[in-house]
Amino acid sequence: MDAPVNTNLLELYRTMRRIRTFEERVGELFVRGQSAGSMLHLSIGEESSAAGVCAAMKPQDTFTTHHRGHGIFLARGADPKRMMAEIGGKETGYCRGKGGSMHIADMALGHLGANAIVGGGIPAVIGAGLSSRHLKQDSVSIAFFGDGAMQQGILYESMNMASLWNLPVLFVCINNQYGMGTRIDQATRNTAFDQRAKAFGLNGAVVDGLDVEEVQAAARWLVDEARAGKPGFLSVEVYRFFGHARMDKSPYREEAEELEGRKKDPVLFARNKLIDTGIEEERILDELDKAIAAEMDATIDFAVESKAPPLGSMFKDVYAAGEPEPESVRARIDRVLARDDA
Amino acid sequence: MDAPVNTNLLELYRTMRRIRTFEERVGELFVRGQSAGSMLHLSIGEESSAAGVCAAMKPQDTFTTHHRGHGIFLARGADPKRMMAEIGGKETGYCRGKGGSMHIADMALGHLGANAIVGGGIPAVIGAGLSSRHLKQDSVSIAFFGDGAMQQGILYESMNMASLWNLPVLFVCINNQYGMGTRIDQATRNTAFDQRAKAFGLNGAVVDGLDVEEVQAAARWLVDEARAGKPGFLSVEVYRFFGHARMDKSPYREEAEELEGRKKDPVLFARNKLIDTGIEEERILDELDKAIAAEMDATIDFAVESKAPPLGSMFKDVYAAGEPEPESVRARIDRVLARDDA
Amino acid sequence: MMTSMTYRDALRKALDDAMTDDSSIVVIGEEVGRYGGAYGVTKDLIKIHGADRLIDTPISEPAIVGTAVGAAMTGLRPVAELMYIDFLGMTMDQLANQAAKIRYMFGGQIGVPMVLRTQGGTGRSAGAQHSQSLEAWVMHTPGLRLAMPATVADAYHLLRQSLTKPDPVVFIEHKALYTRKEEIDLDADPLPWGKAAVRRQGDDLVIVTYSRQVFYALEAADALARKGIEATVIDLRTLNPLDFDTVREHVERVGKAMVVSEGVMTSGVAAELAARISEECFDFLEQPVLRVAGEDIPISVSQELESGSVPSARMIADVAARMMA
Amino acid sequence: MMTSMTYRDALRKALDDAMTDDSSIVVIGEEVGRYGGAYGVTKDLIKIHGADRLIDTPISEPAIVGTAVGAAMTGLRPVAELMYIDFLGMTMDQLANQAAKIRYMFGGQIGVPMVLRTQGGTGRSAGAQHSQSLEAWVMHTPGLRLAMPATVADAYHLLRQSLTKPDPVVFIEHKALYTRKEEIDLDADPLPWGKAAVRRQGDDLVIVTYSRQVFYALEAADALARKGIEATVIDLRTLNPLDFDTVREHVERVGKAMVVSEGVMTSGVAAELAARISEECFDFLEQPVLRVAGEDIPISVSQELESGSVPSARMIADVAARMMA
Numbered sequence A, B: 001m002d003a004p005v006n007t008n009l010l011e012l013y014r015t016m017r018r019i020r021t022f023e024e025r026v027g028e029l030f031v032r033g034q035s036a037g038s039m040l041h042l043s044i045g046e047e048s049s050a051a052g053v054c055a056a057m058k059p060q061d062t063f064t065t066h067h068r069g070h071g072i073f074l075a076r077g078a079d080p081k082r083m084m085a086e087i088g089g090k091e092t093g094y095c096r097g098k099g100g101s102m103h104i105a106d107m108a109l110g111h112l113g114a115n116a117i118v119g120g121g122i123p124a125v126i127g128a129g130l131s132s133r134h135l136k137q138d139s140v141s142i143a144f145f146g147d148g149a150m151q152q153g154i155l156y157e158s159m160n161m162a163s164l165w166n167l168p169v170l171f172v173c174i175n176n177q178y179g180m181g182t183r184i185d186q187a188t189r190n191t192a193f194d195q196r197a198k199a200f201g202l203n204g205a206v207v208d209g210l211d212v213e214e215v216q217a218a219a220r221w222l223v224d225e226a227r228a229g230k231p232g233f234l235s236v237e238v239y240r241f242f243g244h245a246r247m248d249k250s251p252y253r254e255e256a257e258e259l260e261g262r263k264k265d266p267v268l269f270a271r272n273k274l275i276d277t278g279i280e281e282e283r284i285l286d287e288l289d290k291a292i293a294a295e296m297d298a299t300i301d302f303a304v305e306s307k308a309p310p311l312g313s314m315f316k317d318v319y320a321a322g323e324p325e326p327e328s329v330r331a332r333i334d335r336v337l338a339r340d341d342a
Numbered sequence C, D: 001m002m003t004s005m006t007y008r009d010a011l012r013k014a015l016d017d018a019m020t021d022d023s024s025i026v027v028i029g030e031e032v033g034r035y036g037g038a039y040g041v042t043k044d045l046i047k048i049h050g051a052d053r054l055i056d057t058p059i060s061e062p063a064i065v066g067t068a069v070g071a072a073m074t075g076l077r078p079v080a081e082l083m084y085i086d087f088l089g090m091t092m093d094q095l096a097n098q099a100a101k102i103r104y105m106f107g108g109q110i111g112v113p114m115v116l117r118t119q120g121g122t123g124r125s126a127g128a129q130h131s132q133s134l135e136a137w138v139m140h141t142p143g144l145r146l147a148m149p150a151t152v153a154d155a156y157h158l159l160r161q162s163l164t165k166p167d168p169v170v171f172i173e174h175k176a177l178y179t180r181k182e183e184i185d186l187d188a189d190p191l192p193w194g195k196a197a198v199r200r201q202g203d204d205l206v207i208v209t210y211s212r213q214v215f216y217a218l219e220a221a222d223a224l225a226r227k228g229i230e231a232t233v234i235d236l237r238t239l240n241p242l243d244f245d246t247v248r249e250h251v252e253r254v255g256k257a258m259v260v261s262e263g264v265m266t267s268g269v270a271a272e273l274a275a276r277i278s279e280e281c282f283d284f285l286e287q288p289v290l291r292v293a294g295e296d297i298p299i300s301v302s303q304e305l306e307s308g309s310v311p312s313a314r315m316i317a318d319v320a321a322r323m324m325a
């Protein structure tokens, strides 16, 4: 055990456990047919990337995520009830039920938005980096994305700009080894992704996601450097425990591989480390876990009991309030037919 | 003089001189107001990249170019008359006057097309590489582009595919130090571009474009490797002698820099080398140059005397012959008004 | 011989049969091989035709389309798959500036015989970035053919026909139709490419539509029939070429027309159809051509909001009934 | 005070004045700084406002637009410049899936107050990939405003107004207008945002158009006047919002309408305008609304073919005269 023992490991564990449990509840919501949307992507197995990186962020920092971003948002301090409501497509959700799991966002926490376009949220951090400098916000902006986005060209355009302009920006690849059914070595030849970042002049690191403290340490270095004007890239190596989306049974990978992969469990690893190093007793952790389970159970009830957005809200927020609004098809037809009658 | 003395240097010189002289004539055509199009990009100063790389190609090989591709096409064996006619927007041109300088192509010589979109022609070589393998064409496909395209994401997507699929493909960056008014170090931080290619698993090299034989040697290695299934990348370092387009006087760069840059003249360098190493006498080279001048003078006459495409050709070749064609706006209106009259 | 088949299976069979007949066909896209396609259209084709012809790609949409362009120019007949039409925005340069213009710009030297298969539309509460109907962008691009099958038979035949065309075809499936099953006779002669199908004939109103809205229009027509209103329903099948002759013939006969499209109303396909009918059938129209189309808003993930954003059988029937009032 | 100014200088002045008034405005794009813009619109602004606010970018269109989106969400008011509208195809994902939908998807939490400045159209024989008029793609995307100035005064005022809007505005200049000079009074009150301008009033025919075609329409109207035909010419100025009330008022008054757009005819802006007029003014129309628009073909580099591919004053006048015959 030569990873640095950090007194905040308990906090990191708590964050990871909350993510794990939340995601399990999201799966339940889906199975009960109460989530909005046919696609739900769970971050089970990847908790260390979310917890480790977010622990290195400051309140003023901003970020974008990919479609598998529940964990990151929770680690950043999201209210799991409002998250679950949004995933359920309810009015009480972060986006009033219009966005859902793949389009969750919260300006208060600097969450510039999840994205259903692989790579789509990456360049926004360049803009946020410009704002940070121009408006003296002292903020770092982080783009979180999957290994699949490593093959999207816009990532390299963004890396190049960050490097060229010395922006306070960090690119974080959560390398869970798969993009849908495609194992990473079926998508690219050289998976030492930090080489790409370095070739563009960024700081770059690859870290094993088993130990959240190592993730945090790497992130801290890179975030601090970014804040000082040297942007960076971090790839966190984890394993996607389950299917791509909730319904995917991963027929394209061997069970043996999955069993092996799931051994790389950052939540369990942190738990054992807490116990082994004497930071916390198992009994206390059991209680913590139970409290989290209860907290997360309540999110389902909240989501289920919340109201769906009213049909009329459909025409709201296409443009800012007070600006010319779209006319509904029905209203137009009514108008035309009424004239016709007249 | 420790570059390998190659007996085909004379041939390479001839190619480069033809390019230089052709481009000078293109400039004249433009000044005379007889070129089609407001944009004309000359490759003066870059002749070694065209001559060196094309000398490493086999007849079955294919390629795409950027907007500054006259030299490459000439080095590949194009008929300068048909080129000049195309640049003049004439019916006798390679594309019947519809394409012009930026959209010249010739399937007979494997020229899959120049492109007015920076980076736009790059991914086509991936497809050509697939065809080569699938149809056993034993061909290599080469994408030529400028340093500006090094910041277009599609290049990295393409490199990744080439590497992943072991395609017979080569990426050639003609690094003339500028993208319009932007010096390369104002567009990117790390100009050791081969590092990017290597990070994606390709062979990579950077070569000084002063000596065409060095370009050819590097290209030969990379083309041979590509043919054997290991794709590569080559950056040829040259200097853009004149403005971005014919009308650009490059106010954004110092005259001192230009004078220094133009010392890096691959045509002059090869000429001196031919004389210094005793391969050819100056007198003979003078005659060769004169013959080339005469050949290229004739291209202008050919272009100027050729006919513009007939107006009716406008509706041709949107789709293949025999397929449903677009109706002209006038024809439709005639039809509608005729019915109306009836 | 009559068989019962889903839209998905008909598409799969079209690819399978075409690949058997033409060894130059390769399929290029994300998850098209081992996974069998995000919507299962290429399921197990890799076992039949091999990994050399069902080429799983990285997530690089611009380069996927560009690869297809290059392959099509050099002897292959690629089928590029875009998992969602919503990703078109990443690829419009390769599609509209390259694929669509190459034959023309190069003076007719060469064509780009590729098919871009993709799927669009609402119906799976997939949210704003996975539910769009962007066919108007394609229809507005000269050089691109555009096929949008509604029926199972058309899923098969239009795809087979697309795979013989000398020019790029954008082939848009509808995500809500994959599981739709129909009795069909695949041996029967198909309608020619570029010909609209009159799915129902009636003398009171013509409904011109395509893709999933064909079924909504037919459902609406049934409801209208119960009120004594008889509608003609025209399924355009391909938007380029557009069989306006069939539309004209029926609109002139009937004198009333409605166009239906799931795409956003403004500047969309419905606008083109309405403009064209209004222009060409002016003297025969008793009423304005009405557009029933997608609202001018993004699609919500919420199911109610999603289905409220696009035409429904009920809305078509309502509007039609009011046109006849 | 009346001054004489070119379209280019009016745009430049609008940027300059707006940047002086609002320190959150930054310009991001290729060659916008040191070079002063490919068409000279930002010339020397870097000397006034500094390199921090006139940000020269690498050639990375998707990331340029994405950068503007992120900047707009975090407190800046970016003006992203796309050197040619033809590059829109590389950026439609960032524009249509991100910029246009963010306010909606996120439930109204935040907007994207950015301006995408670009230029389009024919007139410089710039070939198939540098001469397009792609405004229809934008107009078909809910969430994007769309301004297309024709006059020098509008170049100034519409850009100033765009730079106060809470939502993304696509601002399309016409490459053939940059050198156009007009006498204007920049201190006079501008028309409100979203209001069409009636550039000429006549009782025989209404021509609805925008951007460069406004001048062709006016030229045609002059020619028509010599034959005793008086046309109303409406300059839409913004396509979103669309001031249909003004169009309706005049079409109903006059009973005959033509729409003119440089964009490709099929499924283009002219289709939307024609459909809408046909639908809403049905009872007032004496004739079909005719579309005079770009041909359904790519643009050639050859000057004759290029100018033959899009409407001209002569063609407008011809068609108008025949409508009146």
Ligand SMILES: Cc1ncc(C[n+]2csc(CCOP(=O)(O)OP(=O)(O)O)c2C)c(N)n1
Residues within 6 Å of the ligand: A041, A066, A067, A068, A116, A117, A118, A119, A145, A146, A147, A148, A149, A150, A176, A178, A179, A180, A240, A244, C030, C059, C061, C083, C087
């Ligand atoms: C541009 C784009 N292409 C394809 C998809 C379909 N898709 C959704 S998630 C996904 C895999 C992404 O893999 P990765 O980036 O590794 O993220 P992970 O799902 O593993 O978290 C794909 C192909 C998409 N949503 N967007």
Ligand SMILES: Cc1ncc(C[n+]2csc(CCOP(=O)(O)OP(=O)(O)O)c2C)c(N)n1
Residues within 6 Å of the ligand: B041, B066, B067, B068, B116, B117, B118, B119, B145, B146, B147, B148, B149, B150, B176, B178, B179, B180, B240, B244, D030, D059, D061, D083, D087
């Ligand atoms: C996608 C795209 N962006 C911008 C342009 C405008 N443009 C034409 S050439 C050029 C510079 C290209 O530089 P480089 O790639 O180095 O080629 P060079 O001109 O130096 O040969 C630019 C920005 C374009 N044609 N296409």
Ligand SMILES: [Mg+2]
Residues within 6 Å of the ligand: A146, A147, A148, A174, A175, A176, A177, A178, A179, A180
């Ligand atoms: Mg992954």
Ligand SMILES: [Mg+2]
Residues within 6 Å of the ligand: B146, B147, B148, B174, B175, B176, B177, B178, B179, B180
């Ligand atoms: Mg260059």
